[in-house]
Amino acid sequence: MSKSKHISWHGSLVTKEMRQKRNKHKSAVLWFTGLSGSGKSTITVELERKLYQLGIHTYRLDGDNIRHGLNKNLGFTAEGRSENIRRIGEVSKLFIDAGVLALTAFISPYRDDRNLVRALLPSNEFIEIYVKCRLEVCEERDPKGLYKKARAGEIAGFTGIDAPYEAPISPELTIDTEKLSVEEAAQRVIHYLLEKEYLTV
Numbered sequence: 335m336s337k338s339k340h341i342s343w344h345g346s347l348v349t350k351e352m353r354q355k356r357n358k359h360k361s362a363v364l365w366f367t368g369l370s371g372s373g374k375s376t377i378t379v380e381l382e383r384k385l386y387q388l389g390i391h392t393y394r395l396d397g398d399n400i401r402h403g404l405n406k407n408l409g410f411t412a413e414g415r416s417e418n419i420r421r422i423g424e425v426s427k428l429f430i431d432a433g434v435l436a437l438t439a440f441i442s443p444y445r446d447d448r449n450l451v452r453a454l455l456p457s458n459e460f461i462e463i464y465v466k467c468r469l470e471v472c473e474e475r476d477p478k479g480l481y482k483k484a485r486a487g488e489i490a491g492f493t494g495i496d497a498p499y500e501a502p503i504s505p506e507l508t509i510d511t512e513k514l515s516v517e518e519a520a521q522r523v524i525h526y527l528l529e530k531e532y533l534t535v
């Protein structure tokens with residue numbers, strides 16, 4: 335619901351379909367979700383590199399980066415995370431309208447929040463990718479030392495320790511980073527995009 339009743343929609347003469355046609359591929363959001371340290375950032379960086387080489391127009395939105403700018407006023411309470419994901423859903427929608435394949439890497443721990451983003455978009459434009467990895471393995475990787483801090487009581491409400499993570503029930507794709515290498519994970523996503531004809535119009 336908008337806060338103001340006195341707003342209207344002003345359409346464009348250049349449409350999403352026209353942009354997709356010019357880009358020679360479809361646009362959608364590849365929504366990566368998973369625990370901290372599961373591999374979301376690592377995979378999206380490699381995937382974007384590969385897609386760029388294929389001539390695909392991409393843009394990567396990453397939790398850590400977005401929280402330095404657009405969402406720097408948000409914390410990690412359930413409300414803060416929900417607003418974070420709502421905004422990223424809206425930003426993804428803009429990128430899709432711009433004809434871009436958006437790659438998002440957010441923990442996005444709440445199923446309802448992810449489903450709100452799904453509902454915001456046509457069904458073929460939201461591709462949920464569960465980056466699966468056991469907590470103990472994420473904790474062992476601990477690339478930023480955050481689990482150590484959370485265990486030491488220096489970070490309250492850390493996902494997987496004292497804040498929940500609700501795994502997707504029927505994601506479009508599951509990438510198990512205990513079984514697949516970064517290279518294999520990126521290839522698996524590209525295979526999906528080719529199979530479902532996202533990389534052509």
Ligand SMILES: Nc1ncnc2c1ncn2[C@@H]1O[C@H](COP(=O)(O)OS(=O)(=O)O)[C@@H](OP(=O)(O)O)[C@H]1O
Pocket residue numbers: 369370371375396397398401410414415416418419439440441442443478480489490491492493497
């Ligand atoms: N309390 C708490 N819980 C989880 N993560 C935390 C927390 N505090 C800071 N961080 C760091 O913030 C990154 C997660 O940000 P997100 O925007 O993806 O989180 S969320 O989707 O709103 O839950 C996360 O990055 P990733 O490790 O890449 O997932 C952490 O580096």
Ligand SMILES: Nc1ncnc2c1ncn2[C@@H]1O[C@H](COP(=O)(O)OP(=O)(O)O)[C@@H](O)[C@H]1O
Pocket residue numbers: 368369370371372373374375376377439465475477510511512514515516519
């Ligand atoms: N198969 C894999 N896929 C992705 N990352 C992996 C994999 N195996 C080990 N890693 C390592 O795990 C860590 C994942 O960290 P990161 O990509 O920042 O995760 P996230 O963005 O989900 O927090 C990195 O240090 C990465 O090198």
